[in-house]
Amino acid sequence: MTEILLFIIYTIIGLISISLGVFSLVNKGQEARWGTALFWFILGIIFIFGDYIPANVVGGLIIVMAILSATKQVKMVHFETTSEAFKKESAQKIGNKLFIPALVLAFLAFVIAQFTNLGAYNAIGLSGIGALIIIMMISKSSVKEANLEANRLLSQVGPTAILPQILAALGTLFTVAGVGDVIANGVSQIIPTHNIWLGVIAYCVGMVLFTAVMGNAFAAFSVITAGIGVPFVFNLGADPVIAGSLALTAGFCGTLLTPMAANFNIVPASILDLKNQYGVIKAQAPVAIIMLVIHIILMRYLAF
Numbered sequence: 001m002t003e004i005l006l007f008i009i010y011t012i013i014g015l016i017s018i019s020l021g022v023f024s025l026v027n028k029g030q031e032a033r034w035g036t037a038l039f040w041f042i043l044g045i046i047f048i049f050g051d052y053i054p055a056n057v058v059g060g061l062i063i064v065m066a067i068l069s070a071t072k073q074v075k076m077v078h079f080e081t082t083s084e085a086f087k088k089e090s091a092q093k094i095g096n097k098l099f100i101p102a103l104v105l106a107f108l109a110f111v112i113a114q115f116t117n118l119g120a121y122n123a124i125g126l127s128g129i130g131a132l133i134i135i136m137m138i139s140k141s142s143v144k145e146a147n148l149e150a151n152r153l154l155s156q157v158g159p160t161a162i163l164p165q166i167l168a169a170l171g172t173l174f175t176v177a178g179v180g181d182v183i184a185n186g187v188s189q190i191i192p193t194h195n196i197w198l199g200v201i202a203y204c205v206g207m208v209l210f211t212a213v214m215g216n217a218f219a220a221f222s223v224i225t226a227g228i229g230v231p232f233v234f235n236l237g238a239d240p241v242i243a244g245s246l247a248l249t250a251g252f253c254g255t256l257l258t259p260m261a262a263n264f265n266i267v268p269a270s271i272l273d274l275k276n277q278y279g280v281i282k283a284q285a286p287v288a289i290i291m292l293v294i295h296i297i298l299m300r301y302l303a304f
Contacts, residue, residue: 002118007051009125014047020151024077035073039065040154043162062166069159077155079148090139097138105131157267164216167260171219175226183227191232197300199232203243204296207251208288215260217251224251233303243303250295256288257281 021040024030042061050058068074091098108127113120136146154161183206191198206228210220221244229247234240255261258281265280276282 002122005118005122005126009122009129010047010050012125012129014044016147016150016154017041017044017047019147020077020154023079023151023155027078030075030077032073032075035068035071036075036077039068039074039159065159065162074159076158077151079152079155094138100138101131101135104134160267163260167214167216167219171214171216171222174219175222179223179227181227183223184231187228187232193232194236196233196236196304199228199236200238200243200299200303201296203228203233203247204250204292204299207247208254208257208292211251211254212258212260215255215258217248217255220251220254221248233299236304238299238303243299246295246299246303250292250299253288253292253295256284 017040021037021044024033024037024040027033030036042065046053046058046061053061105127108130109123112118112123112126116123118126132146135141136143187202187206191202193199203224206224207217207220210224211217214220225244225247229243233243255264259266259278265284266277269277269280274280
């Protein structure tokens with residue numbers, strides 16, 4: 001059941017990507033039409049048939065996508081949109097009901113993840129579908145309009161939409177390659193192995209810095225935990241559940257500080273038409289630093 005649901009969710013994502021490729025092809029005035037269409041077609045095929053395609057073929061397809069992105073052959077697709085007057089009228093009509101789908105998404109994800117065996121990915125996918133149904137009921141939108149807006153937003157995000165998956169894979173490669181051992185050897189030359197405070201600081205700061213480089217706290221977690229967490233924190237008697245949880249959320253402080261987390265920091269700046277593309281990061285930096293300090297204190301006194 002879990003695998004079937006996950007296949008359905010991935011298929012929906014793949015069909016949206018393929019639909020965006022079709023929009024690119026039929027738009028006669030589309031810049032880099034063929035490159036844009038090919039990028040989204042490949043992504044859709046990987047999402048739908050990835051389990052049935054040899055891994056080396058998938059790797060080759062991803063390289064093709066990277067080349068298309070690097071050579072600027074993936075452009076934003078132009079869609080006909082509603083007028084500003086209609087948007088303002090709809091905003092006034094819907095009002096605070098706009099927050100209901102967001103709350104439904106969070107609530108459903110929590111309930112499914114906590115009280116079923118469907119897994120985290122299915123929880124996120126099913127809650128997204130539930131929230132979509134709610135917003136369509138509130139706005140009285142059609143499936144066609146929902147697909148159009150999904151395509152528009154995906155196009156606006158662009159190639160950075162695949163960055164989380166690539167960074168997660170990179171984190172796994174780093175772990176297999178023994179990067180954690182290299183980090184452990186380097187850190188051991190700087191800090192003593194029996195100082196709890198320095199170990200905790202190194203663990204949290206290391207998570208922040210590596211997350212900033214990777215753009216993903218999950219990708220950084222396995223590497224930094226193997227390289228710093230185990231030898232400099234866990235081996236000193238820290239509760240691995242508490243210390244590990246706090247290390248992961250400390251890594252999210254790094255997410256607030258890096259353009260590598262493009263979906264969170266660069267795309268919003270583009271959507272909001274900010275003059276400074278790093279404006280979101282600049283606004284988040286003080287909060288990130290304060291939260292890092294709090295994480296260090298919490299890990300020192302809660303994990304030991």
